[in-house]
Amino acid sequence: MAIAISDYCIPVILALTLFYLWFAGTNNKERYTFQRAVLSAIVSLGLANLFVLVINDYYYRERPFLAHDITLLFYAPTDSSFPANPAALSFALAFSIWLKVKITGRYLFVFSAIWCISRIYAGIFFPSDIVGGAVLGITASLTGSYLLKILDPIPHLIIRVARVLHLA
Numbered sequence: 001m002a003i004a005i006s007d008y009c010i011p012v013i014l015a016l017t018l019f020y021l022w023f024a025g026t027n028n029k030e031r032y033t034f035q036r037a038v039l040s041a042i043v044s045l046g047l048a049n050l051f052v053l054v055i056n057d058y059y060y061r062e063r064p065f066l067a068h069d070i071t072l073l074f075y076a077p078t079d080s081s082f083p084a085n086p087a088a089l090s091f092a093l094a095f096s097i098w099l100k101v102k103i104t105g106r107y108l109f110v111f112s113a114i115w116c117i118s119r120i121y122a123g124i125f126f127p128s129d130i131v132g133g134a135v136l137g138i139t140a141s142l143t144g145s146y147l148l149k150i151l152d153p154i155p156h157l158i159i160r161v162a163r164v165l166h167l168a
Helices: 009-023 028-058 085-100 102-121 127-150 153-164
Strands: none
Touching (some): 009 028, 009 085, 009 102, 028 127, 028 153, 102 127
16 A cells, blocks of 8 residues: 555656657557647646646645544645645546547556545545545646647647657
């Protein structure tokens, strides 16, 4: 359980999945779809962070280990409990990938759920913090996908430049 709770294991798995998807694909069309999914995930991560930052400026909620007598299994975070930043980020990433690459997205949802449930178990978040973060992450993902559709030439240009530079 300690591995799932940590700030490193699941986030590294999620990041390596993005790295893999950027270079994966058996043909140009599939690679382009995967690369669009990765760009969407990156935009969604930025939006999810922005949403959490704005909410934290206006709303503070104590963490469970401060509100109740809990033996903490983790370091004591000092920021607001709501919304859960790990949930917002992991679900934004998972949903962005799921929109384009269903099978990989399902696995990312499983990893996201494991990470979030372990954080509840560790006494770092309330269940409502996780639900709020997940909803925020999915909202960020939908917003990011919409932004990429509006700004369509820009993602296409990024992928073309990356391919010319042999970075994709």
